Amino acid sequence: MVRLLGAFFRSARAAAPSSRLPSRRLYSAVADPIQPVPDAKLKRLGPKLPPLELESPPPDPGTVGVNAMGMRLQFGGMDDCDIPIAIKPRSIKLDGDHLEIKWANDVPGYDESHVSRYSLRFLKYPSAIPHRGSAGLKRRRIDWDKEIMQRVQHWISYSDYMDDELKFTSAMRHLAITGLVFVKDIPDSREMVAKIATRMGPIRDTFYGSTWDVRSVPKAKNVAYTSQFLDFHMDLMYMKNPPGFQLLHCLQNSCEGGESLFLDSFAVASQIHHWHPEIFKELSQCRLTYEYNHEDHVYSNAWPVFEAGTPDSKQDPHLLHVNYSPPFQGNMLPKWRDYETTSKNIRALHYFAKQLEDERRIFELKLNPGECVIFENRRVLHARRQFNTSSGHRWLAGAYVDEDALLSKFQTLSAKYPFSWFGYTLPGPPYLDNKVEKLETETASKA
Numbered sequence: 356m357v358r359l360l361g362a363f364f365r366s367a368r369a370a371a372p373s374s375r376l377p378s379r380r381l382y383s384a385v386a387d388p389i390q391p392v393p394d395a396k397l398k399r400l401g402p403k404l405p406p407l408e409l410e411s412p413p414p415d416p417g418t419v420g421v422n423a424m425g426m427r428l429q430f431g432g433m434d435d436c437d438i439p440i441a442i443k444p445r446s447i448k449l450d451g452d453h454l455e456i457k458w459a460n461d462v463p464g465y466d467e468s469h470v471s472r473y474s475l476r477f478l479k480y481p482s483a484i485p486h487r488g489s490a491g492l493k494r495r496r497i498d499w500d501k502e503i504m505q506r507v508q509h510w511i512s513y514s515d516y517m518d519d520e521l522k523f524t525s526a527m528r529h530l531a532i533t534g535l536v537f538v539k540d541i542p543d544s545r546e547m548v549a550k551i552a553t554r555m556g557p558i559r560d561t562f563y564g565s566t567w568d569v570r571s572v573p574k575a576k577n578v579a580y581t582s583q584f585l586d587f588h589m590d591l592m593y594m595k596n597p598p599g600f601q602l603l604h605c606l607q608n609s610c611e612g613g614e615s616l617f618l619d620s621f622a623v624a625s626q627i628h629h630w631h632p633e634i635f636k637e638l639s640q641c642r643l644t645y646e647y648n649h650e651d652h653v654y655s656n657a658w659p660v661f662e663a664g665t666p667d668s669k670q671d672p673h674l675l676h677v678n679y680s681p682p683f684q685g686n687m688l689p690k691w692r693d694y695e696t697t698s699k700n701i702r703a704l705h706y707f708a709k710q711l712e713d714e715r716r717i718f719e720l721k722l723n724p725g726e727c728v729i730f731e732n733r734r735v736l737h738a739r740r741q742f743n744t745s746s747g748h749r750w751l752a753g754a755y756v757d758e759d760a761l762l763s764k765f766q767t768l769s770a771k772y773p774f775s776w777f778g779y780t781l782p783g784p785p786y787l788d789n790k791v792e793k794l795e796t797e798t799a800s801k802a
Contacts, residue, residue, distance in 0.1 A: 364728070369547050438462055454478065469561075489777065490531065490765035492758075493664065493673050496734075497532050497781060498622035504718040506782050507533065513541040517554060524768045526773040527555070530600075532781065534731035535617060541604060541725045546602040548752040551727055556760025559598045561591065562652050569751040570601065583608075583745050585682070587618055587711050587736040590755070592645035592680040593654040599758025601732045605722035609747030614721045616738040617730065620677035623710045626663050628672055637703035639666035641677070644685035655685060662708065662733075676733035679707075711736065722751070733758075 415776050445459040454473040461469055472478050488494060499507065509529040515522040516538050530536045549566050552558050558565045592598045603615070628635040638660040647654040664673035692700075710716070722728065730737065732755070769776040 384694075396728050404475050452476075477559065489528075490762060490769050491675060492675055492762065494531055494765075496534070496621060498625055499533055499718075500716045501623060501718050504535070504617070504619075506534070508535070508537065509533075509717075510537045510539050513538055513547070513551075516551065521772060521775045523554070524772045525779050527761075527765060527768055528776050528779040529781070530729060530731070530761075534619065534734040536729050538727040538729065539725065541727055542608070543578055543725065545606065545752055548727065548754050549594060549601055551604065551729070552602050552754040553762050555600070555729075556756045559755035559757050561594075561598075561755065566752055566754045569753055570749060582742050582749075584741040585739040587616070587738045588680040588682050589678065589732050589736060590680070591732075592658060592678055593647045593656050593683055593685075595656055596757070597678075598755035599734050600729060600756045601737075602727055602729050602754045602756070603722070604727040604752045605633070605724050605750075606752060607724060607748040607750040608722055610742040610749045611746040612740050613742030613749045614719050614740045615728065616740070617718045617728075618711060618716050618736045618738075619734065620679065620711075621674055621734050621735050623707070623716065624674055624677055627707070627710070631706070632669070633701045634706055635661060636666055637699050638707060639663050639672070641700040644686035645678075645680055645683045647683060660704070677736075678733060679736065681708075 361711055388627065439460045439462065441460040442462070443459050444456045446457045448455045450472075452475050454475065456471045456473070457467070458465075458471070461467075497503075497507075507529075511525060511526045517523075526536050538551060541551070549558060552566075589597065590601055624635065624638075627638070639662070640659065642657045642659050644655060644657045658676075658678035660677065661672075661674060661678055662676040662678060664675060666672050669745060
């Protein structure tokens, strides 16, 4: 039990005598039912507890210790460092759906009557956004290729996106699962991309501006601002915190060519992990440098191609991001890399790049005026075919939204509209497990 509570104390504040928890992270959000910590994990604590049963149902979600600003209320002005190093439980009791603990070497100012109460739900869901939940960084995703995306592509009208909470929730659920959604019937205005973006969260401002235009210009500083073919890449890999999601709103597209191409890099990574785990491991260790070097702005950062929580796992490597942007790749051969390591890196990169040339993986369409694509920047690679400016005009308006903002949106929508979130079903091929786990009736009714 001490080991379990130790995890809380690493980010804890002392509790109030009125039975509040000695924990910094107290939230009122409904816990995510997709991937909870199983009851068995609590039952394994049995030998460390008095002979009590741990099979009580999880408590109803409630509001505990959070003010209107979303900040943990301070009790007695105490901070983490006020908790004594030698604090430990002197008695542990299960009271219905709560665990009650009295402490030895308690926080100064509390007497022996001080009791901390932990709900079993809090012990199961200690994080505001569980990493492996439906809204978390390690959320369940569905890999796709050209055939699958042609069948499951999700389109939502601008009016529904802006004004219908349930349809917007379904669109965001699809975005969380596949990393790609489309908005249609958008009014003809350059300002619309900002409105679409801020519906999800605050716009990410960069040296390109809060929003920016993709159109051919003379003496372009970026290949995106030419009419040339633009190969698969991800945006702003040279920054410390690349944007999580990107929007491209089509205002004009009468040129010959200019089709947009999208590819699921997570699907490629998953297949490499399954068939060639040694290549997956190599790409998870191979850090590529990305640079933007211009007279007005200079950026440089390095990322592993596959950013995974457990890259050595034979089952699930818990892929977090793919980082790949050849147009902005910097020097790959710093002095401290030996020949053998460099050779392995290059062979692994060749194999990965070859997979991106497979037409069966590429979903292609030509955006029409009034349409906008939203995609996960560090999952969905995007490219563009060459276009002929003498045959018409091509103009897209773009914006970025950070990953944190979308994870927050995913979590709040799943709590507010659980049936729309957990009940969303992908219209996928029969060989997919296309029915995303639904919220159980009992849990949904409590939400």
